[in-house]
Amino acid sequence: MWDRNQMAARAADELEDGWYVNLGIGIPTLVANYVGDKDITLQSENGMLGMGPFPFAGDENPDLINAGKQTITELRRTSYFDSAQSFGMIRGGKIAAAILGAMEVDEKGDLANWMIPGKLVKGMGGAMDLVAGVGRVIVVMDHTNKHGDSKLLRECTLPLTGKGVVDRIITNLGVLDVVEGGLKIVECADGVTEDELRAATEATIV
């Protein structure tokens, strides 16, 4: 079984040299620590390409934040632009991949990660635009919820963020692709058998 950092490292393997990539909040943010020598440019959808690490104390700049509203730094390659252009490059398919967290994913690639009916709704932010527009949508999440139920479903029960948008799912138990007819196991996490992966998955595995 993979921990958060191992999941992030596995997700980093998905990224190819030269890609422009958008990382979501949570485990996806950790992916930046594992890109190694690959030339990856991170987009922050509030209007920045070439997102750098968090600043050292004292170097924070209120005019320089990421999409999670955290203070960050710029790099030598950084460029800034407005929100309309930022989502123009997202919607226009210029961003090669987005790595996002999820509450539910189903076997048709539907993704739910923005609201739970009856609970406080904060909004979708840029998630709907990202999943509709980027080249490849990679979900990184725990395989099951805190009750032990599969988060990889036959059909999402929560309101969708996007329909048929997910390409690949990386969980603590392994890697699965969305293919015709269901999910296909790409690999199992360290110490996890294919039977265990199947048993923990509600979605159809083909």
Added chain:
Amino acid sequence: MQKIYPNAAAALDGLLQDGMFIAAGGFGLCGIPELLLSAIKDAGTKDLTFASNNAGVDDFGIGILLQTRQVKKMISSYVGENAEFMRQYLSGELELEFNPQGTLAERMRSGGCGIPGFYTKTGVGTVIADGKEHKDFPTGPDGAPETYIMEEGIFADLAIVKAWKADETGNLVFRKTARNFNPPAAMCGKTCVVEVEEIVPVGSLDPDAIHLPGIYVHRIIQGDHEKRIEQRTVREKS
């Protein structure tokens, strides 16, 4: 034409009306028109509809207008940091229209460009698409049809934005990620009022490095900004 005004109240004089539609720049608390929001609070203008990506926090940004019940409706993509907002929304005092962030930005940009509607894939198959026109375009592999929904441009009565520098004709330069929604918000307002940290003489900005031309800007004020940080995050020196 004189665009420079002595302060936020003077710059908004004659522009504010109960029930009006205001587009505001800013992302979180970054690049928000804090002085103009404060002046709208002081003016007491009511029943406002705001197109703004976020709703500030309880005591800063649009949050200060929520405390005084001056806001009737918000059009936003994310409103998570504001307890008073949630209280008013859950009690039905405040209307909320969620827009995907890129859809909101493009609605402002296209309204400012005279485009009343556009088609986007964002939100297709979700609650966002309910009741909207659907149309197929041959944009898929080998010309396969893909479904889009129509979203409408935003035409606001007033735009309030924050820039870093303006020259005396209203040419604007923004700073880093404080640009965000400010240019599209500025473009979609019938009138646009901008607050800046510095007004510089005409000719001192590089014409090739203007982020928003002064044609979009009608009134300018200079002032001191608090520029509050919402999530101060740092790393350890190793």
